[in-house]
């Protein structure tokens with residue numbers, strides 16, 4: 001084999017190889033071969049690594065085809081913007097243009113439908129988190145889509161997204177219902193309450209205060225702010241400085257934060273203290289919902305009792321009544337007075353109880369469910385654990401009655417009847433549970 005033939009890349013050799021001594025030349029060739037092999041190995045490994053990275057990034061489950069909601073909802077782009085604008089369009093003269101946060105949540109869905117039905121423009125926002133069954137949130141989103149409400153997928157902590165929405169649409173109102181709900185779950189995941197109910201709320205208010213025009217804000221506080229207050233019925237003037245759960249503490253913090261943004265920036269803000277809202281399309285983490293599920297599955301349910309076997313009671317409030325209250329709060333909200341982050345004058349700051357004014361013991365709730373489901377519940381009575389629950393709630397609604405015209409009309413049995421009808425229909429449709 002001639003040396004010249006053995007040189008793999010002849011052009012890499014010195015232009016005058018004949019001038020090298022044979023032994024030096026063979027060492028040189030050796031070096032060249034080694035370098036060439038090394039080069040091949042490096043390029044090969046790099047290509048192999050690139051292939052692995054490609055496979056990991058594009059073929060892993062997290063990057064697999066996005067779920068349906070993300071496909072229909074990916075942020076930005078002309079199609080997305082068209083959907084936001086069309087959803088925001090009002091049909092009624094002098095209709096509101098409302099951003100509803102938590103739109104695929106229980107109350108958010110009903111309020112969005114109520115607004116859309118009467119001709120207001122509604123844009124929904126929801127992060128579709130998995131605190132409870134995401135399928136249910138997606139089903140609500142479908143319902144909203146059919147009614148012409150587009151739900152943007154996004155988090156209230158996402159400043160860029162909120163600013164984008166406010167740049168596209170001059171929202172007159174924000175109905176802020178996105179929150180980490182649930183009293184007992186706060187012991188399991190405290191950070192999620194701070195993230196949504198405090199950080200998320202502040203982020204939303206920051207965007208609202210800088211918006212031009214500033215929207216009026218109506219938001220969901222909670223009956224839980226009354227905490228250990230024992231004066232009944234609970235009136236808005238009663239003390240709310242003894243929260244029994246972190247959930248309640250974050251809602252109470254929200255009320256104080258609302259005061260600050262109203263005071264500094266002239267934002268018009270109305271807080272609504274909801275009292276154990278229930279009904280069709282409800283929340284599976286709430287007792288009336290999972291009691292129904294467990295009774296049908298012949299599973300045991302635990303019913304909490306107060307001291308000396310006293311009953312625990314809630315001022316259960318039907319969703320349609322609460323929606324009326326929410327819409328009335330939006331309609332009576334005065335405009336914010338600031339613009340672009342500067343206050344021009346004092347603005348409205350309100351708090352209302354939205355309850356039913358007739359507390360019902362949890363044992364009674366269970367007996368109504370037994371009757372409606374025609375199944376005897378397997379009950380276990382046990383002392384209320386130290387889990388953030390309070391013994392009873394009872395709303396005084398005279399302020400909401402006077403100023404909002406709020407007048408709940410649905411008793412627990414009537415409301416549960418509607419819930420059970422929806423529940424059986426929805427879950428048989430999903431074929432989720434066998435009887």
Ligand SMILES: O=C(O)[C@H]1O[C@H](OP(=O)(O)OP(=O)(O)OC[C@H]2O[C@@H](n3ccc(=O)[nH]c3=O)[C@H](O)[C@@H]2O)[C@H](O)[C@@H](O)[C@@H]1O
Pocket residue numbers: 181182183221222223224225274275276277285286287288302303304312313314362389390
């Ligand atoms: O209105 C409110 O302020 C709050 O109402 C509900 O909180 P809660 O009243 O605790 O509603 P459920 O979780 O459905 O509990 C209802 C009743 O059932 C009792 N319960 C709950 C669970 C259980 O296993 N057993 C049981 O007896 C609770 O102690 C409570 O008295 C919501 O979950 C909160 O998000 C909301 O803010």
